[in-house]
Amino acid sequence: MVEHRRWNDILAYAILILGVFIVVFPVYVALIASTHDAATVVNGNMPMLPGSHTLENYYRAIFVGGSRASREPVGHMLMNSFVMAMGIALGKIVISILSAYAVVYFRFPFRQTAFWIIFVTLMLPVEVRIYPTYKVIADLKMLDTYAGLILPLIASATGTLLFRQFFMTIPDELLEASRIDGAGPFRFFKDTLLPLSVTTMAALFVIQFIYGWNQYLWPLLITTQESMQTIVTGIKKMLTTTDELAEWQLAMATAILAMLPPVAVVVFMQRLFVRGLVETEK
Amino acid sequence: MEKTAVFKGKFLPYLLLVPQLVITLVFFYWPASQAVWQSFLREDAFGLNSEFIGLENYQALLAQPEYYKSMVTTLVFSSLVAALSLSIALLFATQADKNLKAAPTFKVMMIWPYAVAPAVAGVLWLFIFHPSLGTMARPLRLMGFNWNPMLNGNHAMALVVMAAVWKQIAYNFLFFLAGLQAIPRSVLEAGAIDGAGPYRRFWTITFPLLSPTTFFLLVVNVVYVFFDTFGIIDAVTGGGPAGATTTMVYKVYADGRLGGDLGGSAAQSVILMVIVIALTAIQFRYVERKVQY
Amino acid sequence: MANVSLRNVRKTYPGGFEAIKGIDFEIGDGQFCVLVGPSGCGKSTLLRMVAGLETVTSGEVDIGGRVVNEIEPADRDIAMVFQNYALYPHMSVYNNMAYGLRNRGMPKPEIDTRVREAAQTLELAGMLDRKPRQLSGGQRQRVAMGRAIVRQPKVFLFDEPLSNLDAKLRVAMRVEIRKLQRRLKTTSIYVTHDQLEAMTLADILVVMNGGQVEQIGSPLDIYRKPATTFVASFIGAPPMNLIRLSGDEIRAQFAGDSRSAAETGILGVRPEDLAISSEATADGGITLNLTVEAIERVGAETFVYGTRARAEKAVSATPGELPEGEVIVRIPGQDAPAIGASIRATAPRDKLHLFSADGRNRIDI
Numbered sequence: 001m002v003e004h005r006r007w008n009d010i011l012a013y014a015i016l017i018l019g020v021f022i023v024v025f026p027v028y029v030a031l032i033a034s035t036h037d038a039a040t041v042v043n044g045n046m047p048m049l050p051g052s053h054t055l056e057n058y059y060r061a062i063f064v065g066g067s068r069a070s071r072e073p074v075g076h077m078l079m080n081s082f083v084m085a086m087g088i089a090l091g092k093i094v095i096s097i098l099s100a101y102a103v104v105y106f107r108f109p110f111r112q113t114a115f116w117i118i119f120v121t122l123m124l125p126v127e128v129r130i131y132p133t134y135k136v137i138a139d140l141k142m143l144d145t146y147a148g149l150i151l152p153l154i155a156s157a158t159g160t161l162l163f164r165q166f167f168m169t170i171p172d173e174l175l176e177a178s179r180i181d182g183a184g185p186f187r188f189f190k191d192t193l194l195p196l197s198v199t200t201m202a203a204l205f206v207i208q209f210i211y212g213w214n215q216y217l218w219p220l221l222i223t224t225q226e227s228m229q230t231i232v233t234g235i236k237k238m239l240t241t242t243d244e245l246a247e248w249q250l251a252m253a254t255a256i257l258a259m260l261p262p263v264a265v266v267v268f269m270q271r272l273f274v275r276g277l278v279e280t281e282k
Numbered sequence: 283m284e285k286t287a288v289f290k291g292k293f294l295p296y297l298l299l300v301p302q303l304v305i306t307l308v309f310f311y312w313p314a315s316q317a318v319w320q321s322f323l324r325e326d327a328f329g330l331n332s333e334f335i336g337l338e339n340y341q342a343l344l345a346q347p348e349y350y351k352s353m354v355t356t357l358v359f360s361s362l363v364a365a366l367s368l369s370i371a372l373l374f375a376t377q378a379d380k381n382l383k384a385a386p387t388f389k390v391m392m393i394w395p396y397a398v399a400p401a402v403a404g405v406l407w408l409f410i411f412h413p414s415l416g417t418m419a420r421p422l423r424l425m426g427f428n429w430n431p432m433l434n435g436n437h438a439m440a441l442v443v444m445a446a447v448w449k450q451i452a453y454n455f456l457f458f459l460a461g462l463q464a465i466p467r468s469v470l471e472a473g474a475i476d477g478a479g480p481y482r483r484f485w486t487i488t489f490p491l492l493s494p495t496t497f498f499l500l501v502v503n504v505v506y507v508f509f510d511t512f513g514i515i516d517a518v519t520g521g522g523p524a525g526a527t528t529t530m531v532y533k534v535y536a537d538g539r540l541g542g543d544l545g546g547s548a549a550q551s552v553i554l555m556v557i558v559i560a561l562t563a564i565q566f567r568y569v570e571r572k573v574q575y
Numbered sequence: 576m577a578n579v580s581l582r583n584v585r586k587t588y589p590g591g592f593e594a595i596k597g598i599d600f601e602i603g604d605g606q607f608c609v610l611v612g613p614s615g616c617g618k619s620t621l622l623r624m625v626a627g628l629e630t631v632t633s634g635e636v637d638i639g640g641r642v643v644n645e646i647e648p649a650d651r652d653i654a655m656v657f658q659n660y661a662l663y664p665h666m667s668v669y670n671n672m673a674y675g676l677r678n679r680g681m682p683k684p685e686i687d688t689r690v691r692e693a694a695q696t697l698e699l700a701g702m703l704d705r706k707p708r709q710l711s712g713g714q715r716q717r718v719a720m721g722r723a724i725v726r727q728p729k730v731f732l733f734d735e736p737l738s739n740l741d742a743k744l745r746v747a748m749r750v751e752i753r754k755l756q757r758r759l760k761t762t763s764i765y766v767t768h769d770q771l772e773a774m775t776l777a778d779i780l781v782v783m784n785g786g787q788v789e790q791i792g793s794p795l796d797i798y799r800k801p802a803t804t805f806v807a808s809f810i811g812a813p814p815m816n817l818i819r820l821s822g823d824e825i826r827a828q829f830a831g832d833s834r835s836a837a838e839t840g841i842l843g844v845r846p847e848d849l850a851i852s853s854e855a856t857a858d859g860g861i862t863l864n865l866t867v868e869a870i871e872r873v874g875a876e877t878f879v880y881g882t883r884a885r886a887e888k889a890v891s892a893t894p895g896e897l898p899e900g901e902v903i904v905r906i907p908g909q910d911a912p913a914i915g916a917s918i919r920a921t922a923p924r925d926k927l928h929l930f931s932a933d934g935r936n937r938i939d940i
Contacts, residue, residue, distance in 0.1 A: 008480070012377040013384075019374040019451075020391045026406040026448065027398075029417055033409065042415045095302040102298035107288050114299050121310050123562045127509045127531050128554045131538045131547055132313035132320065140308075152309040160302065172287035173661035176628050177722075181675030182649035185289045191674070195665040214399035216513035217535065232399045236517050239405065248409060255402050262397035267390060274456065277396075287628070 034253035041248045061253040074254050077231040081213055084230055087150035088212030089205045096159025097197065101189060104167040122157045126218055134221055144228045149219055153212065158280045159204055166200045203276030206269050210262045231258040320548035339549040348525060356529040359443065360507040364500060367447040371454030379462040396452035400510050404517030407445035435526025438519045442527050445514045450506060454499050461495035501565045530554055577639030577729040577762055578604050579625065584634035586620055594620045596786040602779060605760040611773035612783035618766045619734055625764060626732050627651050639729050654723035655732040659739065660715050662707040669703040672721045693721040713744045733765040749775060770810050782806050804934030807843050813878060816902045818842045840938065843928035846905035849920040859924040863902055867918060870911045877911045879904040881918065
């Protein structure tokens with residue numbers, strides 16, 4: 001509309017800049033804290049400009065770990081987080097594209113039952129069944145393993161529903177043309193369905209990678225060895241040294257490192273991220 | 283909706299379903315049913331003996347004042363987070379929707395906190411508002427405000443709410459912006475021709491047309507507060523002080539782990555399951571209705 | 576090359592709906608057969624049964640002397656062009672055409688020869704590396720054709736292949752398809768709801784309605800001697816005027832004809848067979864007194880819409896066709912009577928069609 005265009009725009013910009021400020025502020029403070037030495041950070045009057053201990057802090061965090069409590073080096077935690085996030089994202093893509101293919105492109109007894117068995121998992125996040133799940137993992141001797149970190153978190157229907165929804169949009173004629181061209185279920189999947197699903201897979205990957213990377217409660221519970229710790233759970237443990245002064249500058253460096261991969265994924269794959277987010281929530 | 287063109291195949295479909303079904307049965311149905319079963323048992327601290335005690339765990343739970351307190355805490359926490367994050371996100375989304383050239387840039391800058399882990403978000407906010415070393419604690423104290431989330435329950439609640447809202451704005455912003463952009467310009471133009479000013483247009487045209495998005499987000503936000511905020515609470519307050527930030531989900535964790543009361547924790551899990559299923563059912567009914575539009 | 580025979584073919588869906596109610600006909604080697612009918616008449620279902628995409632409930636589908644009811648589409652030696660083309664969106668034009676050949680294990684050099692040859696024929700040679708979305712509608716249509724040609728199948732199946740093109744392109748492609756089929760001499764079955772397409776393409780025309788065949792024959796035979804009122808109004812545009820007559824009127828009109836003893840009947844006369852004349856016909860034809868209601872000039876010809884005078888009210892059109900009492904007259908040129916004028920339209924006796932009262936049978940005059 002034409003009315004008060006100038007005023008409107010100025011106001012809109014002001015509000016949005018305020019919004020960006022709110023969003024950026026905590027991260028900026030963390031970034032600054034990660035460049036000062038311990039004494040500067042804890043005195044309660046930290047400057048709002050970068051200090052000179054950047055390299056030292058990040059070097060210590062990544063390769064040595066918080067020295068006083070002899071923690072695990074963050075480099076190793078990053079690796080664990082990466083394996084877990086990749087495992088969850090890829091594992092979920094694989095199992096759900098297969099099950100969606102079965103449910104959409106085949107007719108067989110108990111098809112609806114199978115679909116509902118998968119579908120119901122939408123309703124209960126891992127948080128409400130943590131201890132029994134913990135027990136299952138313990139019984140299966142999967143504590144402190146990547147499998148134990150990954151498998152319970154891919155037992156959900158979101159991926160299956162997403163692929164099912166996508167498959168429904170593929171015209172039937174494409175399958176019919178394939179059949180006339182002599183392609184069976186395996187060839188159709190490999191030559192047609194997989195190439196067409198690339199974007200959907202990528203969108204699901206982005207969402208699941210972030211989901212996996214950001215897991216907290218589950219890894220907290222089933223990792224007892226420090227060598228299996230993920231970065232998100234590691235930060236908290238850096239701060240629970242009640243006796244000594246926690247090393248905040250290292251914790252903040254770790255927080256920055258923990259944010260970097262998933263934030264990079266959102267920023268650089270924005271379109272896929274938005275698509276994944278919108279479609280998994282339908 | 284069903285495909286009409288399908289493959290024949292007797293064994294292949296089952297083979298394709300096996301990985302997902304096995305994982306779902308082993309890591310979902312087995313533990314979920316264990317939770318239900320355990321809620322009827324009393325187990326000793328070492329898990330060696332257990333006896334069936336019927337509804338005793340539930341009775342014990344419902345006799346606990348702490349349990350009601352956690353319910354109230356959850357309610358307060360959810361309402362605050364949902365109300366604040368929705369209205370702030372709506373404000374930002376309406377501004378970004380004004381066809382500004384910079385809207386795409388603002389969009390990226392607004393949505394990335396979605397990718398920050400709740401526990402990490404908690405740590406960031408804890409650092410800023412830490413009573414002794416936080417950047418914001420000093421100005422607050424200078425203003426004569428005795429800020430201490432470590433001791434004051436309301437302060438602790440305010441802090442976790444801030445962290446939770448900060449993280450959730452991104453998600454709400456994204457969906458509100460999409461909802462706003464889906465409203466046809468012509469409807470708003472018709473409103474303008476009918477003499478409605480921008481403010482009036484928003485409340486009489488935009489907001490009602492946005493209500494499906496708002497309702498959807500409301501449900502999603504409540505589910506978010508229930509579960510995803512665990513990391514924030516554990517990182518910022520550990521449920522304290524004196525249980526002031528112990529939500530129902532946090533209590534499941536705390537009672538089972540710290541207290542070792544597995545039966546009581548399982549009973550709480552079952553109650554939570556019922557609540558989540560109810561929420562999901564509401565969401566589905568709404569989705570179904572939306573389909574009919 | 577092959578004959579295609581359908582022997583008492585039926586299709587009943589699980590819900591009990593009978594889509595095809597027993598169809599018999601044979602298409603000779605190299606013939607171009609067109610299935611035409613309104614939407615929902617079962618023409619596409621029948622084609623898909625020949626392709627093997629729908630199961631046959633009963634009866635036999637025979638391609639080249641082999642009953643193929645239980646044979647997979649890929650093994651029937653047919654190729655199909657779909658309405659939406661069904662091109663593989665992620666494959667280049669080349670791969671779209673080569674895919675079926677590769678799946679059959681054909682040696683690479685031969686695939687290459689065939690694809691390039693087809694591309695040459697269809698003027699796609701410069702586009703082999705493009706993806707379908709980079710092509711225009713007409714080009715996509717040609718790729719779909721190419722995919723069928725390279726296979727060198729016994730039978731081509733076309734499922735409304737031109738309906739997604741604009742009018743001009745549709746005419747051009749129609750001619751192309753016909754030329755191509757003449758040259759390749761491949762038996763073809765072509766489904767369309769467009770009667771003009773059907774008339775111009777077919778060697779044999781099969782008019783279908785409600786899961787049944789209404790009439791089979793050469794296009795001109797069907798035009799000249801429609802077997803039912805359905806065929807009469809479906810083939811030809813604008814449709815044949817159908818006028819319900821009482822027994823008396825029939826006896827008066829067709830006096831001396833032994834077969835006109837029926838109680839009532841339906842008289843048909845094509846708009847192009849009517850002429851505006853100053854005097855009544857004498858030779859046993861009909862004369863209709865009309866008041867002009869509307870005029871449509873399309874350049875080379877003009878359509879005159881008239882209603883019959885009140886005195887003729889006993890004569891009424893069949894339901895679902897023209898409004899009661901309305902008649903279309905098609906005259907050459909642009910000269911037309913004024914609206915509101917009273918005119919006299921006449922047709923000679925040999926241009927009249929007579930059908931039984933239910934419209935299901937043609938009565939020879």
